[in-house]
Amino acid sequence: MKLICRPTAALFLAATWFAAPAVADVFVLQSGGRIEGELLTPAAETPQELHVRTSSGDMILPADFVAEVIEKSPQMRNYEAILPQMPPDVEGNWKMVQWCASNDLPVQREHHLQQILAMDPNHAEARHALGYILRRGEWIIPNQWNKNQGMIRRNGKWMYPQDVMLSERAEKYEDGANDWRVKFRSYLLQMRRGGERAAKAQAEIAAIKDPMATQPLIEMLKDDKYQAIRELLIDALGNLDNGASTLALTKVACDDPSASIRDRAMIVLERRPNEIAAAQLISLLHSKDNRVVNRAASVLARLKHPAAIDSLIDALVTTHQFKVTQGNPGETSASFGSASSGGFSFGGAKPKIVTQEMRNEAVLRALVETLQQEGLTANFGYDEAQWKLWNSSRQMPLTVDLRRDG
Known part of the structure; x- marks a missing residue:
């Protein structure tokens, strides 16, 4: 031409x-x-x-x-020179796959891999080289399989759309929380300086309604540096009616060393729906630490939630282990607590573990007051058997029809 x-x-x-x-x-x-x-x-x-x-x-x-x-390229020239010498079978194509890999010819390498699979669909080495994996007896390419399952690749991971949505929501929440951390640092600086700016900062904290401020407020409440404003922080958490704030306030109500702070947290809990708080407190009634049991009961006495009745009956008398140490004759000391903190002491000999039943006055009080809130009057002291018999009878239907049809 x-x-x-x-x-x-x-x-x-x-x-x-x-x-x-x-x-x-x-x-x-x-x-x-x-x-x-x-x-x-x-x-x-x-x-x-x-x-x-x-x-x-x-x-x-x-x-x-x-x-x-x-x-x-020279590699391509060499490839074309040796290609006619290749046996047109699986072994010949596999040798060309290896040669192409060593000579940086990815397109030609994949061509020979596909040729192998055309002759032997279950050739494991060729499948793996093309990115397949064997799952339940079927060769699949993970990325394509994930797409077929409706998954989306995000930040290097395959995720279902609902998980992507939750992840994006969590990221948005964390970004909002970080913004509040910056604001709180500014508020604290203003309060240290005093004057009108301090009053304004306190007013802005007290007026917080954004749920994204929850976690930063909880972090500040846990930090010993902010003891002077803890009541303000509790009131701010009281404005945020969500699960995280409820759990944080429940922990303060049970554990805080300050009676006034515990009382302030309990007041906040009393003002809001307290199902989450009650569930957390009920779980604490099973604690191995008797002090935790009674503190949880004290808060339940304030909340008076009927869901706690059965668990309060079970916790009237609890069994705890204590460490007892024996030592030199005549040397005796005693302390009560959990198995890892205290016990009877008789010198420096090897300690023993003893088990003791404890009557929980705070639990009895919470039980009686909760029943009174429900319009029920009963008090069997620490007699759990009598309490359980009474509780079973009140929960039974008033009439029972034992007749059978037909």
Whole structure:
């Protein structure tokens, strides 16, 4: 084929460039077509033409017909040289896979892997090389499988849409919490300076309604540096009626060393729906520490939640272990607590663990007051059996029909 066009200055420049020695193999045409061949030395009398030798014969191309000349790499030349020697079977293709991997020819490597699977669909090495894994007897590509399951890739992980939504919500919440941490640092600085700015900062903390401020407020409440404003922080948490604030206030009501702070937290809990607080306190009635049992009962006495009745009956008398230490004759000391903190002491001998039943006055008081709140009057002291009998009878239906149909 010989293609001829009228010479121009642009053609001359292009031909001059192509006249340099080259080993180009692919000629990309302006029209989008591609021709593979070898660039020959252009004829001196026609510098605007490119002489190309292809497998079907020689061609002459006008230089401005060609958009790009792609030179084959030495690895590609070697690949084409050894390819005809490859046996057209699984073993031959697998050797070519390994050779292509060593010579950085990923496209050719994948071609030979696909050829292997066409001949042997269960070829494990080829499957693994293409990214497959065997799951329940079926070869799958994890990414494609995850897509088929409706999953979305986010931050390098595959997640279900609902998990993505929850993750985005958590990130948004954390961003909002960080903004509040910055605001609180500013409020604290203003309060240290005193004056009108301090009063304004206190008023703004007391007026907080944003639930994203919950976690920063809880963190400040736990920090010993902010003892002077803890009552303000408790009141601010009281404005945020959510599970996290309720659990934080419940812990303060039970554990805080300050009686006034405990009382303030209990007042806040009394003003809001307290199912979450009651559930947390009921779980504490099973604590191995007798002090925790009675503190939880004291808060329940304030909340008077009927869901606690059964657990209060069970916790009237609790069993706890104590550590007893024996020592020199005549040396005796005693302390009560959990198994890891205190006990009877008789010198420095090896301690023993003893078990003791404890009557819990705070539990009895919480039980009686909760029943009174429900319009019930009963008091069997610490007699759990009598309490359980009474509790069972009050929960039974008034009439029972024992007749059977038919």
